[in-house]
Amino acid sequence: MSKKRNYRRLLFVFLIADIIAAGTMGYKEVKDSIPDTLYVRSGNEDGISKMLDNPLVTYPETLNVADSGTYRIPCSLLGVVPLKDVKVETVEEKWVSVCGMPIGLYMDTQGVLIVDTGEIIGSDGIPCEPAANIAKSGDYILQVDGEAVNSKKDLISRIHDCGGKPVTLLVKRGEEEVPISIDPVMGEDQEYKLGIWVRDNTQGIGTLTYVEEDGSYGALGHGISDTDTGELLDIAGGELYQAQIVSVLKGTKGNPGELSGYIDYDDSKRIGTIDSNTEKGIFGSVGDGCMYKLPLTSMEVGYKQEVETGEAQILADLEGEVKAYQVNITDIYRDQADTNKAFAIQVTDPELLAATGGIVQGMSGSPIVQNGKLIGAVTHVFVQDSTKGYGIFIEKMLED
Numbered sequence: 320m321s322k323k324r325n326y327r328r329l330l331f332v333f334l335i336a337d338i339i340a341a342g343t344m345g346y347k348e349v350k351d352s353i354p355d356t357l358y359v360r361s362g363n364e365d366g367i368s369k370m371l372d373n374p375l376v377t378y379p380e381t382l383n384v385a386d387s388g389t390y391r392i393p394c395s396l397l398g399v400v401p402l403k404d405v406k407v408e409t410v411e412e413k414w415v416s417v418c419g420m421p422i423g424l425y426m427d428t429q430g431v432l433i434v435d436t437g438e439i440i441g442s443d444g445i446p447c448e449p450a451a452n453i454a455k456s457g458d459y460i461l462q463v464d465g466e467a468v469n470s471k472k473d474l475i476s477r478i479h480d481c482g483g484k485p486v487t488l489l490v491k492r493g494e495e496e497v498p499i500s501i502d503p504v505m506g507e508d509q510e511y512k513l514g515i516w517v518r519d520n521t522q523g524i525g526t527l528t529y530v531e532e533d534g535s536y537g538a539l540g541h542g543i544s545d546t547d548t549g550e551l552l553d554i555a556g557g558e559l560y561q562a563q564i565v566s567v568l569k570g571t572k573g574n575p576g577e578l579s580g581y582i583d584y585d586d587s588k589r590i591g592t593i594d595s596n597t598e599k600g601i602f603g604s605v606g607d608g609c610m611y612k613l614p615l616t617s618m619e620v621g622y623k624q625e626v627e628t629g630e631a632q633i634l635a636d637l638e639g640e641v642k643a644y645q646v647n648i649t650d651i652y653r654d655q656a657d658t659n660k661a662f663a664i665q666v667t668d669p670e671l672l673a674a675t676g677g678i679v680q681g682m683s684g685s686p687i688v689q690n691g692k693l694i695g696a697v698t699h700v701f702v703q704d705s706t707k708g709y710g711i712f713i714e715k716m717l718e719d
Contacts, residue, residue, distance in 0.1 A: 346396065349375050351654040353394055356406045358622045358714055370624045416615035417686045417693050418527040419634030419641040421564055422538060423582030426557030426593055427520050430459035430491060431474050434516040434547040442505045449504050450514040455492065457548045462489035471519045478503060478511050521552060524562050524580040526684035528696045528716065530605055530615060537716040539600045539684040540696035541659045557593030559603060560584060561612060564637055570676035570705025578681030599659060599711065602719050614641050621692030623656055623712040631689040633697055635682055637674055644668040659698040659711040666706045677706035
């Protein structure tokens with residue numbers, strides 16, 4: 320009897336644990352479905368109820384509104400369990416200049432990025448790994464023996480001059496600055512080495528999404544990560560250049576394809592600066608007198624509560640001219656509204672499908688237009704289906 324009783328108790332404990340786990344997951348799912356911030360036009364507050372349309376979510380019918388037009392809506396689960404406060408900002412109509420042109424990117428890292436550690440064959444013919452378990456992939460070297468380094472050339476020069484003595488590197492590891500010490504090894508070529516693979520810059524091609532009246536711009540809709548570490552690059556700055564698409568590798572199942580382009584790093588082709596690299600895109604300023612180089616169209620901004628499933632267009636330049644191509648918005652992920660995977664799109668345009676197979680690398684940042692308003696930008700392609708991809712709400716890019 321005691322065994323049966325213990326067995327029932329165990330089943331009861333498991334049942335309670337499952338109920339608690341399910342309740343916790345359900346609570347999180349409902350909470351994540353509520354946006355942190357809502358932008359509404361004065362006199363057009365209907366979008367609030369649309370974004371908070373969930374039978375499990377309740378919020379008060381009356382609120383104290385601040386003079387600034389900014390207020391918070393406390394949301395709760397069935398009127399009992401607090402979920403979060405939604406910040407609501409009343410805004411006027413906002414217009415930006417929409418682009419869609421391919422751009423060349425050149426960025427310098429903040430310090431010298433350690434991509435990996437590796438083996439060195441010493442001058443005695445014995446292999447060794449002097450940086451193993453000391454340096455880490457993703458570290459940024461800021462100083463060598465107390466002196467700043469800004470490039471691979473600086474780093475190589477300092478190691479060459481160390482005379483074989485232990486070298487102290489100040490590295491940025493996450494949000495911390497950490498000193499590490501490595502004993503250099505003389506290689507077969509009679510040069511001192513630390514056994515680290517490093518990078519100090521990156522280049523690539525993307526799409527310019529929009530330019531604001533003051534010359535500030537947003538592009539890509541996602542940040543640029545290092546191809547080896549997968550980490551978002553910590554940049555010291557960079558330059559934006561005109562780019563020309565020279566070939567298209569069509570996307571297929573398992574292979575998203577890409578736009579191959581030519582970047583002319585001549586000063587006459589320079590468009591502006593890259594000031595920041597974030598999860599929502601790259602941002603900076605178009606240079607004085609460079610606006611004429613860009614194919615810009617003034618367009619009103621559409622906020623996330625105005626986005627709906629159905630027909631839309633993406634703007635892209637494959638052959639020297641920005642064109643509009645038909646797509647469908649198939650899903651809107653309210654629980655991911657603050658990310659760069661906020662809604663799903665599927666390419667339906669026969670011309671674009673014939674040229675690219677759908678969405679390809681290099682189209683990140685292509686503006687997405689619906690009902691005559693700029694609502695977002697292309698950010699990702701589905702690896703197993705290149706006709707499909709994700710977009711970011713344009714308001715998230717405009718927050719930077």
